[in-house]
Amino acid sequence: MNIHAEDPIIEVHDLTVSYSQKPVLWGIDLSLPKGSLVGIVGPNGAGKSTLIKAIMDLVPLSSGYVKLFDTQLDNVREKISYVPQRESVDWDFPASVYDVVMMGRYGKLGLFKRPRQADREVVQESMRLVGMEAFKNRQISQLSGGQQQRVFLARALAQQAEVYFMDEPFAGVDAATEKAIVELLRRMSKEGKTVVVVHHDLQSVAKYFDWLILLNMRLVASGPTVDVFKEELLQEAYGGKLTILSEVGDLLTKGRFPSREKTV
Amino acid sequence: MEAIYIILAGSLVAVSCGLVGSYLILRKMAMVADAISHAVLPGIVIAFFISGSRDSLPMLLGAGALGIITTFLIEFFHKKGNLQTDASIGVTFTWLFALGVILISTFAGKVDLDQDCVLYGEIAYVPIDLWITDTGTIMGPRVLYISGSVLLVVIAFIFIGYKELFLTTFDPSYAAIIGINTTLWHYLLMGAVSLTTVASFESVGAILVVALLIAPPATAYLLTEDFKKMLIFTCIIGIIVSVLGYYLASYIDGSIAGAMSTVAGLIFLVVFLFSPTQGVVFRNRRSKLSMTLNEEPI
Ligand SMILES: Nc1ncnc2c1ncn2[C@@H]1O[C@H](COP(=O)(O)OP(=O)(O)OP(=O)(O)O)[C@@H](O)[C@H]1O
Ligand SMILES: [Mg+2]
Numbered sequence: 001m002n003i004h005a006e007d008p009i010i011e012v013h014d015l016t017v018s019y020s021q022k023p024v025l026w027g028i029d030l031s032l033p034k035g036s037l038v039g040i041v042g043p044n045g046a047g048k049s050t051l052i053k054a055i056m057d058l059v060p061l062s063s064g065y066v067k068l069f070d071t072q073l074d075n076v077r078e079k080i081s082y083v084p085q086r087e088s089v090d091w092d093f094p095a096s097v098y099d100v101v102m103m104g105r106y107g108k109l110g111l112f113k114r115p116r117q118a119d120r121e122v123v124q125e126s127m128r129l130v131g132m133e134a135f136k137n138r139q140i141s142q143l144s145g146g147q148q149q150r151v152f153l154a155r156a157l158a159q160q161a162e163v164y165f166m167d168e169p170f171a172g173v174d175a176a177t178e179k180a181i182v183e184l185l186r187r188m189s190k191e192g193k194t195v196v197v198v199h200h201d202l203q204s205v206a207k208y209f210d211w212l213i214l215l216n217m218r219l220v221a222s223g224p225t226v227d228v229f230k231e232e233l234l235q236e237a238y239g240g241k242l243t244i245l246s247e248v249g250d251l252l253t254k255g256r257f258p259s260r261e262k263t264v
Numbered sequence: 265m266e267a268i269y270i271i272l273a274g275s276l277v278a279v280s281c282g283l284v285g286s287y288l289i290l291r292k293m294a295m296v297a298d299a300i301s302h303a304v305l306p307g308i309v310i311a312f313f314i315s316g317s318r319d320s321l322p323m324l325l326g327a328g329a330l331g332i333i334t335t336f337l338i339e340f341f342h343k344k345g346n347l348q349t350d351a352s353i354g355v356t357f358t359w360l361f362a363l364g365v366i367l368i369s370t371f372a373g374k375v376d377l378d379q380d381c382v383l384y385g386e387i388a389y390v391p392i393d394l395w396i397t398d399t400g401t402i403m404g405p406r407v408l409y410i411s412g413s414v415l416l417v418v419i420a421f422i423f424i425g426y427k428e429l430f431l432t433t434f435d436p437s438y439a440a441i442i443g444i445n446t447t448l449w450h451y452l453l454m455g456a457v458s459l460t461t462v463a464s465f466e467s468v469g470a471i472l473v474v475a476l477l478i479a480p481p482a483t484a485y486l487l488t489e490d491f492k493k494m495l496i497f498t499c500i501i502g503i504i505v506s507v508l509g510y511y512l513a514s515y516i517d518g519s520i521a522g523a524m525s526t527v528a529g530l531i532f533l534v535v536f537l538f539s540p541t542q543g544v545v546f547r548n549r550r551s552k553l554s555m556t557l558n559e560e561p562i
Contacts, residue, residue, distance in 0.1 A: 020346060058437050077443040089435045093290060094491045103435070106427050107442030139489040159442070 001233060003223030005033035008070075009163065009194050010055065015064035017047070017054045023062065023217075024050055030222040032211060037189040038196040039209035039225070042237050046216045048198045049085060052165045056082060068163065078107055081161035083152045083169050091148055092141045100140055100151050101126055104158030126157040129184055131177065145172035153181065163194045170199070182208055205229065269391040269405050271510050274524060276411035277464045278476045278502030280418045282484075284457045285477035286498050289485060290433050295350060296335065296454070297477040299357035300461045301470045303334040305364025313371075320466055327465070331458030332451075334360060339450065387468040387520045407467040414463045421456050422495075429453065430491060472521040476502060479528035486532075486539045501531060 008031035015028040025047040032038055040048045053059045055066050057073050069076045081104075104126065105119040115123075127133040130150040135143065140151065149172055156164055170178045185195050189210075199205060205212065205225070212228040214220035214237040221228045221237075288294050304327035311326025334356055341352035395406040403409070422429065428449050431439045436446045457477075464473045484497035509524025516523070 053437075056441050058440060074443075077441070080441060082438060082441045084435070084437060088437065090292075093434050094485065094489045094494050095430075095434060096490065099430075099491070100434075103431050103438070106431055106439075106444070109427065111428070112424060141489060155438075 001221040001223055001228060002030060002219065003227060005031045005036075007034060008032060009034040009068065010196070011067040011070075012051075012055065013064050013066070015051075015054060015066065016062040017050055017059055018062045019059075025054065026218045028064070028215075028219050030213065030219060032194065032196065032222075034194055035189055035192045036194055036211040037185055037209050038194070038211040038213060039199045039205050040196065040213045040215060041199055041202065041205055042215035042220075046237070048215055049167050051213075051215060052082075052167060052196065052198065056080065056165060078159075079162040081156040081159040081164045083156045083164070083166040085167045086145065086149050086152065086171060091143070095140055097127065097132055097135045097138050097140060097143070097151050097154075098123065101132075101154045101158050104155040107159065122160065123154075123158050126154040129157055130154045131180065146174055146177060149173050150177065150181075161193070164188070164196065166195065166197045168198050168200060170201070202234070266391040267510060267514075269408065270387060270520060271506050273390045273405065273407045273411055273467060274387060274506030274509065274520075275503045276408065276415050277468050277473070278480065278506050278524075279499045280411065280415045280460045281464060281473060281476035282480040282498035282502040283418050283422060283495060284453070284460050286481040286484070286495055287429060287433055287453055288457065288477065289481050293349060293353075294478050294482075295353050296338065296457060297461060297474050299338065299353045300331045300334055300458055301465065301474055303357040303360035303364075304328075304330045304462060304465070305361055306330060306367055307333075307364075309364055309367040309371075324462060324466060327462040328458055330360065331462050332455060335451070335454035335458065339454075387472065387524075390467070410463055411467050414460055418456055418460060421452070425449065425452065469521045472525055475525040475528045476505070479525075479532050480505065483528075483532045483535045486535050501528075505531065 010032040012028050012030050015025060016023055017025040024045075028051065040051065042048050050059060054061055055068070055073075057066075066073065068080065073080070101123045102115060102119070105115055105122065109115065109119070124133065127136060130153050132147065132150050132154055135147065140148065143151065149169060153166070153169055156166070169181065173181065185197070185208075189195055197209070199208070206229045209225050211223070212225045213222045214228060214233055216237045216239065221233045285294070285297065288296055307326035307328070307330030308323050309326075311322045314326075315322035337356045338349070338352050341347045341355060342349050345352070347355070390405050390407045393406050395403040395409060397403060428439070428444055432444060432446045432449045439449075440446050461473055461477070464476075480501040481494070481498045483501050484494045487497050488494050505524055505528045509527040510520060512518075512527060513520040513523035
């Protein structure tokens with residue numbers, strides 16, 4: 001199943017990505033609507049991180065192309081933000097929470113320029129949104145895993161972008177914080193920002209996202225959650241791992257999962 | 265006067281080396297310095313054959329060119345060959361150094377060239393190696409001008425590119441996404457490392473250069489968790505190394521470069537053991553303290 005967006009903000013055409021000749025993503029073709037909260041779901045090694053890296057031109061494409069805002073990435077970089085997987089950096093780096101969140105402003109500042117009052121205010125507000133303002137001067141090496149994740153989120157927010165890619169932003173984050181962040185992401189998507197999130201917890205997928213991408217090296221499905229969150233499609237994406245699936249199956253049959261429309 | 269010249273030269277070199285070394289350490293590329301110190305040898309030999317002289321300028325150019333080539337090769341093997349950075353560094357510099365050795369041994373009979381002449385400059389000669397203009401005016405030790413200029417270049421570079429260097433060192437993929445050219449900044453930094461290393465070799469000798477690139481920033485890293493403070497501490501430690509090293513050398517009447525390297529190592533050791541935040545001794549004592557606290561009945 002592959003439903004295309006009417007007025008897409010992100011388009012991926014026939015995308016193939018290989019690491020040292022070995023393809024890890026095959027012929028991906030999809031489009032995403034503006035202002036949607038998109039979940040990317042699939043088993044470990046499915047190529048979820050690779051897909052968002054390929055969209056942001058962090059890994060070379062073997063074939064295909066990507067369009068953002070109906071143009072090339074280089075023309076719209078200031079509108080794109082990224083929350084990498086937490087393990088992608090060395091947290092023993094000598095920097096404070098404030099330093100890292102301020103990095104979100106670097107793209108707008110350019111060479112020579114020092115942060116101005118307006119930048120400091122944006123940084124302050126971003127830290128507040130993720131509940132990290134009390135840790136402003138804390139060294140990043142002294143944060144818990146969940147706090148580090150929130151620092152990355154705040155840095156992305158400080159960028160004031162239009163499209164956000166987040167690679168497992170909820171990994172290691174406690175339930176209360178996760179709830180607060182999801183609320184925040186919803187508000188952003190209501191304001192017309194597009195948020196694409198790699199997510200692992202099938203239990204909350206239907207609750208959080210209004211658009212879903214199922215991935216397992218190939219595109220299994222892409223479309224509105226109500227159409228895509230179906231047992232046979234999940235079965236196809238997770239092929240074999242039946243234990244999780246039967247749990248989700250229970251969820252599906254009992255119709256227990258609240259749809260997003262009902263919660264907002 | 266002699267003491268001041270030597271200490272000043274040592275400090276200038278120590279501060280430039282420490283500043284670029286801070287970035288190398290945080291990028292986990294500390295061994296690049298060692299690699300460059302060896303890999304420049306063929307550059308020096310080739311420069312000698314081309315220019316036919318032992319003037320330092322052509323040799324510096326030859327060494328500088330090889331320094332840049334070294335960093336390119338390291339990056340190339342790492343990116344294209346999927347080799348770990350340390351393996352890539354190891355392969356590159358041993359091969360280039362061997363090439364230099366072969367060049368020298370093949371032509372050794374014909375030319376008066378050995379590694380000592382450029383590679384292993386001697387800081388003790390700083391006061392007698394004067395810059396004399398064509399009109400005969402004595403401008404003072406040549407090395408002070410060279411290392412002073414290098415320091416200015418390094419400071420200007422860090423001042424202009426502070427944000428870009430900071431971000432590309434911490435999180436290169438995020439830097440790339442917000443439109444910072446990470447490859448460009450990598451090579452600019454490696455260019456600064458090559459310039460600093462090669463110019464400093466000629467002034468104070470290779471071993472001292474490698475020591476000054478690594479030990480002061482490593483010490484500063486243990487003392488603070490703020491990057492700006494790390495840079496400042498590095499400079500201060502570099503100057504302390506230079507002063508104490510000089511007086512240690514005159515006290516024991518030994519090699520100045522050797523004494524400075526030793527002091528750099530000793531300061532690192534002392535900080536490693538006694539640093540209030542990271543020191544081994546305090547950490548142990550703290551954990552013992554918290555253990556005894558935990559054992560107390562509530
Ligand atoms: N730098 C790399 N070099 C070689 N192979 C890689 C590299 N990065 C990822 N891969 C391979 O590509 C495939 C997809 O990896 P990717 O990280 O995109 O998966 P993922 O869906 O994000 O998995 P996870 O849920 O574990 O985060 C995996 O098989 C992985 O082994
Ligand atoms: Mg991943």
